[in-house]
Amino acid sequence: MKTLENQTLLYDEDCPLCxxxxxxFVxxxxxxxxxxxxxxQLSEEEQNFVDLKRAPNEIALVDNKTQTVIYGIDSLIxxxxxxxxxxxxxxTIKPIHFILKKLYSFVSYNRKxxxxxxxxEENKLECTPDFNxxxxxxxxGFALTITTFVLFGYSNLILNFPKSTITRELILAFGQIVFQALFLLKLEKQTVINYAGNLMTVSLMGSLIxxxxxxxxxxxxxxxxxxLGWFGVTVFIMFLEHFRRVKLLKLPFYLSFTWILYRIIALFLILN
Incomplete structure (x- = not known):
């Protein structure tokens, strides 16, 4: 393995993925x-040549000799x-590079x-991406789509359960966003959308399980x-992860219980 020397990636320490x-790499x-x-941990000298607005959105690779910087997918390439x-x-082939750049942005802007x-909170510099x-x-939309198709397939594995349709599962998956948002009407729009992103990540995680x-x-x-047992374990894991995320976001704890309430209501409606 060849080592790229005298180069430093500036990563987001609050991002486990980063x-x-x-x-x-190291x-x-x-x-x-x-x-x-x-x-x-950027020094004052480094802050003079690193773009402090761009680096939180696109990981920066610093050449320590020339003090030049490249960003985003180009640094990883x-x-x-x-x-x-x-x-x-x-x-670096143009069509492939274009796709990779878009995929990188998709992950980077949603990494939180x-x-x-x-x-x-003690850090003076925060590596938080812009809200896009x-x-x-x-x-x-991506998480909603995956969740819809997985639930459609899994529901049809359960015997004596009303036959599932894509439309029903889509309505149920999207409905939880609307239902939960009703309890956050007094908060800022970005906060609600940010929670919706976390909510759908939990659903996506459940779909993968x-x-x-x-x-x-x-x-x-x-x-x-x-x-049925696997489904029950999955819901329990999702509940714990949802609870953890609500705590991290400093949102009302009862959101985890309204999350359960929505599923109980949805099950009642399906069975009747």
Missing amino acids: SLYTTG KSGMLDQNGRKSYC KVVGFSFPLIEKIA VIIPGNLK YKYRFLFI LTPLLLLGQFFQLPQMII
Whole structure:
């Protein structure tokens, strides 16, 4: 593995995802031991040549010799491409680069709702991405779509349960956003949308947990006890994660109980 030396990635220390992959670059040898640094620990000298508005949105790769900086997907391509030149050649082809850039923005602007972390209020610099309505709504739509199709398939594995339709599952998945938003009407619009993003991340997580059993159900006749038990465990895990996120967001604790209430109401309506 070739090591890209004298280069430092400025990562978001409040983002577990960012911390994970930058640590991976160092441990794998793609970057040297000084190859990552928290954005919040930028020196005054570094702040003179790092774009402080751009860096929170697009991870910055600093050349420590020339004091030049590249951002976003280009910084990641440079790190990976130094060890794997073929990947760099493919990634810099215009159509592929365009797609990678959009995917990077999709993840970066939503990273705080994908894997939230505790904010360290003592930090003078915060690596919080700008609130981007387009990418937030795209993420909510993406999670909503995956959730709808997984629930549609899983519901049909449950015998003696009213046959599911895509329309029903879509209404139920979207309905929870509307239902929960009713309890947040007094808060700012961005706060509500930010919560909606976290809410759909929890739903997406639940869908991923259900997927293995859903796939097995296409080939084997699974016992109903396993199907229902797996679903129950999934809901419990989702509840715990939702509770954790509500606490991180400093929102009213009762949102986790209205989250359960919505599911009880939805089940009652389906069965009747």
